[in-house]
Amino acid sequence: MDLPEDYADDRLAFVEGAPATMTSSMHRDLEHGNRLEVGLVGATGPVASVLATVDVAAWDALAVAAGLPLVRLIGAAPRPIPAYNSNGLGLVAPSAAAEEAVELLEEGFTAVKLRLGRPSAADDLAAVRAVREAAGPQYTVMADFNQALSLPEARSRCRLLDDEGLMWIEEPIRRDDYAGSAELAAAMNTPVQIGENFAGPRALAAATAARASNLVMPDLDRIGGVTGWMAAAAIADAAGIPMSSHLYPEASAHLLAATPTAHWLEYVDRANPVLAEPPLVVDGAMRVPEQAGSGVRWDEKAVSHYHLG
Structure with a gap:
């Protein structure tokens, strides 16, 4: 099945601008919404990968907004x-x-x-x-x-x-x-x-x-x-x-x-x-990072160097 070039952008556009301070119920809505949006092609393979990426990004954003490392947001403490x-x-x-x-x-x-x-x-x-x-x-x-x-x-x-x-x-x-x-x-x-x-x-x-x-x-x-x-x-x-x-x-x-x-x-x-x-x-x-979110911080210079766009 051929899909429009902007299919992924259109289908996932609804997450743009969503407040990072989402509750657990809002997160469930996001997950459910993601799967509804890709219902035509099915939430498997590469599509599932996209949904997982959005999921991780949403949790990371929520942790950053809360000023907590991801591990504390989900109810645990950093440890080796x-x-x-x-x-x-x-x-x-x-x-x-x-x-x-x-x-x-x-x-x-x-x-x-x-x-x-x-x-x-x-x-x-x-x-x-x-x-x-x-x-x-x-x-x-x-x-x-x-x-x-x-x-x-x-x-x-x-x-x-x-x-x-x-x-x-x-x-x-x-x-x-x-x-x-x-x-x-x-x-x-x-x-x-x-x-x-x-x-x-x-x-x-x-x-x-x-x-x-x-x-x-x-x-x-x-x-x-x-x-x-x-x-x-x-x-x-x-x-x-x-x-x-x-x-x-x-x-x-x-x-x-x-x-x-x-x-x-x-x-x-x-x-x-x-x-x-x-x-x-x-x-x-x-060591689990203590900074807010997942702790992933990009080296922007390196990212620009490897960028293929």
């Missing part, structure tokens, strides 16, 4: 959030992964995440062992397959890695195969982690009902912004499932501080080049 370094550690040779893991840990972290899914199970095992040995027993290592395996292959590889001291094995199979993921979670000692692809809190609820994983890690964008995150956190809390974050560390730190079952924050530095004050990680934890 355990963070793992998720920069790098791709499908490289075991020796290269070991060297890179040490470098990443030296940046103030106590945990790193390693990507798996090499041509053979033996290659993955060698990489895990190399990183574990280089890091040392005092550090934490997560592993992520990024949906690389079929269920039969996942049964074999996950069993092979089950006693290697990993914090979790993430997305070993297709993101929406809850039955297969539940089978793996029930068969292993190592926790199964999923959730970055949950399309809204109802997906998290469905995965939880299916016992699809031991852990969950929603993505701020895909889960539905701050509003979606808080709904997801309530579901995880009711189920007693530890909840981590996927990307967006700047805002996710605030949300994890208010999440009853908060686990780990995924740290990436992708936004740092355009931030006036990049996130601070000390002793393996990210």
